Amino acid sequence: MKKLQILGTGCPKCKKLAENTDAAAKALGIEYDMVKVTDINEIMKFGVMMTPALAVDGQVKVVGKVPSPEEIKKMLA
């Protein structure tokens, strides 16, 4: 069970990142739980200042850009 967190205040790029992550996780067939973190102070606790960002099991993997589902797959594996 992977815990995937999308960090972002709700801009279009954050939604795109959530979509791509969803697609990547589904393609890999892993069990996961995706949460959107929208509170700015919560986002800061990850040490992230450029949104959107993706954290896998609490570890920040991407900051400030939207990778393709293919790239996200590598981060989840």
Place this chain on the structure above:
Amino acid sequence: MDFKSEWKKLLLIAAVFLAFFYLPVGKPRFDSAVMESLQLVRWYAREHVLLCLVPAFFIAGAISVFVSQASVMKYLGAKANKVLAYGVASVSGSVLAVCSCTVLPLFAGIYRMGAGLGPATAFLYSGPAINVLAIILTARILGVELGIARAVGAVAFSIIIGLLMHLIYRKEEAAKAASQAAMPEPVAARPLWKNGLYFASMVGILVFANWARSGDMRAIFLCCPGGLSTYAVEGRIVQKTEQTVTVVDTKGNTHTLPAALLQGTENLQKNNANESIYKFRWAIVLALLAVFVYMVGRWFNRAELTEWVGATWGFAKQILPLLLFGVFIAGFLLGRPGADHEGVIPATWINKAVGGNSLRANLLASVAGAFMYFATLTEVPIVQGLMGSGMGKGPALALLLAGPALSLPSMLVIRSVMGTGKTVVYVTLVVIMATITGMIFGAWF
């Protein structure tokens, strides 16, 4: 029927019904306001979308993809040189904050994990005002002076506000231990000069495609019922009868105005260099375009280009509908510039509230701007409408400086980051600064 869950919908339907029931169709003011808003939207679509906004979207997309944001953020990190941090914070908005939704996380990040309160507030203030799209559209629609004044004013005052915030809270700042932020890794794909040429050719295309003819005279008209202020049109007089004067301005728009409002004309020196560039502008644009296509083909790989086009499309999708809707609303409420082009709100009201360059007009404009929420770029048509109804240039700048930087929703987020006290101080500083800048600008031009 479950009344508890349905009553909101009922209320909504009733409200919409009542609005239609009492729709003032046929009342001259309402009908002309609708016409004004349609005219204004058409004018934007014809004159500004293809030549100005489309290239601007490509530039904004390129900035978000090809300018390494990580290398800019390096100067705003915890270990950064403090003096340099203020300078970088005050101008980096043009690179980092093309989308207004990225300003607040960056601000919180610089405050908590980076260079501290001063640079963070400097960034927060200048960021929304100096993003490329905002400057291009302001200069194009409201005039070059206001565009430059907006950018320069935002940079200068962001440093002052940042320093003041730092001085007011310096004890607290000294006690704070900063943690290091997670940064995206910088990617260097090609030498700087190649990126530089790529951006320069895009900016060149934008500038030359919009090259305006120099006018040979300036006509000054009385503005608005009551005639409390004046406005000038630069261009050529094509027709002058007893009743009306027709002027074609430097952007190619025709203004037909009552002859009674004409106060006078003055001749302008024709600028030869300007005229010849105007004559050859399409040849220059085509040449630049050819160079641009060559560069894109040779220096960029497929993945980069897809990302660039994707980012450009993202901006267009996000901003165009909001902007055109904003133009429509601004046209409905305020009408187009010029006499006899009123919207729903009478020009005399606006003239009374923010006409001229008094302290009161400037203060009112900056307070209103600080609390109002503007969607990306919509501040431009709104200020255009207000100026057309008699708002002075000083209050216009005050509104542009206080408006996009602050809104009620953003104040709430800022408060959650740095607390009530600092937020109140910040908002007060912004309002005071915007008012003062507006007054200085208004006195000058």
